Amino acid sequence: MMGKIVHGGGITAAARQYGGRPEDWLDLSTGINPNPVALPEVPVSAWHRLPDQHLQERTREAARGYYRSGDILPLPVPGTQSVIQLLPRLVPGGSVAILSPTYGEYARAFTLANQKVRQLSTMDDLTEDDRLVVVVNPNNPDGRRLSIGQLRDLHERQYRRGGLLLVDEAFGDVEPEASIAPYAASMPGLIIFRSFGKFFGMAGLRLGFVIAQASVIARFEDWLGPWAVSGPALSIAASLMNGDTGAIRRRILDRHFALETILRRGGLSVAGGTALFALVADDHAEDIYTHLCRHHILVRKFDYARNWLRFGLAPDEEGDRRLAGVLESDDFRSVRPKI
Template sequence: MTGRIIHGGGITAAARQYGGRPEEWLDLSTGINPNPVPLPEIPVTAWHRLPDQHLQEQAREAARGYYRSGDILPLPVPGTQSVIQLLPRLVRSVGVAILSPTYGEYARAFTLAGLRVRQVSTIAELTADDGLVVAVNPNNPDGRMLSVEQLRDLHERQRRQGGILLVDEAFGDVEPAASIVPFAASMPNLIVFRSFGKFFGLAGLRLGFVIAEASIMSRFEDWLGPWAVSGPALSLAASLMESDTGAIRNRILQRHSALETVLRRSQLNVAGGTALFALVADDRAEGIYTHLCRHHILVRKFDYARNWLRFGLAPDEEADQRLAGALESDDFRSVRPKI
């Protein structure tokens, strides 16, 4: 897997192919909160000056409280994708095992660096040669969840053989009790990635956090260089992570429930997902995808699972009705499985 991966969010390309202006489309192709939170005031100095140390310290302290990382001050990074690209530097020549199917950029980054990559479906398939194990939890796109106990056992196994466990909790904000972060301070050779933009609906900010032992975070910090995260991003993170996020969580859960209602009413099989998206398994997936595009609704399809479609959350009831209307239209009945 070395070719560029097509991710969700390609509204411009879809509009060019199927017509309409991008702003007229309903984008359900991403796993991002469709209702961005109101932005707190950002001091003018955050825009005017290079990010001062106090801004980073404020953001890290807020992240420590938000993620419950104890003695570890999470490291802000310009999106977790930026540190995925750096992982091959960290592990050099070890074997890598990725619990799959999952976010494809992990396998791509390691493969391009010439590392041996195995994509496994269960923990039981791991071997002593797997110096780095990657687990996305909850998983994208099927929502598979490993319990905290399973992750701790897996980490202990890796620790005994001198390996590393990486847990990507990009979709973990809605279920904080499932996070391994509160135990990270006592778990050397554990790395946790957290995404800021998905839960808060601010993916364009390009902000994430790394939680690991100091020596690992220091290497990432050195590789990213000075001022890697903008002052406005740090300022927003400090404010929002210290706010009451209960209403955000409740709204996401309401939107997810509404999405599942539409999908099940249309007799689509919801095979998995997280609070921020639902995974549909259907032999007509290619036809459904095309049908929705003709109605200017974009969902996520997968080249490695032709019968899967991922539906992100719609922002409101009007958008729910728009999706339902497309799935209940007369021309939808003509969609057939691709032979």
């Protein structure tokens, strides 16, 4: 059986190992907006009642406008992780090709379902047997991007063979112009997963959306069962998606610029990333990770790429100074003697 995947966000475990209170750590291990937006007012009825149809419809209309999905009403789901685990039901036969390395839960879901998984570094290695192709775009953790043209070509290839294409746009909100969602209504066999919590800084809400043709959405809806998403989550999403998100994007981009500046000043090489994180490649990655933990700063390391570290965004200038102070210190230079 495939073991559990270690994700970012493990502050409690890190504090137990390296000391300090979890709330005093600087958590740079996730790809979540570190500045959650202000909560809109949530009607008491959203807490009191099961999610009524009108609330579902309001949220789906808001998501249609936000994702620009045209004739498709996106389906709210309790986090995209919930539908990743349902994917083996969607393609019970044939192999699954995953453009890798990427978010590990895709391979894990199919492996646990005893389905054939092929992790590919290029789409040139696709075969006739690949019933489903999974592309995370932009990719986690290296930020690899396929253009809309490349995705359309890939979809056409899959469609001709009776296959499906899944595009995970969990980190796509900062660059809406790169989303394939506006074309989804005319692309049967295309499935898009979107994350709500990363961009809005509300991962604890556990909310995502599926964009696909009605027959596919109906299957996910049936598998999830009634009331899969809470009334408060639906209400919050509808309000925020109908609002102006320009200031959120600008703040994220400012935070990202600050992060890359600090990393480069500290002598680290930025190998990729998205607006919500930066990927560092360094032969001393393990030592850097440990050194940062000793200073109660958590970043994300990878068991499949020992020279990679992923740095999320600090919430403010104080966090920037804290990270910079460690990276520019004499004891950090002793960790990386080649600097």
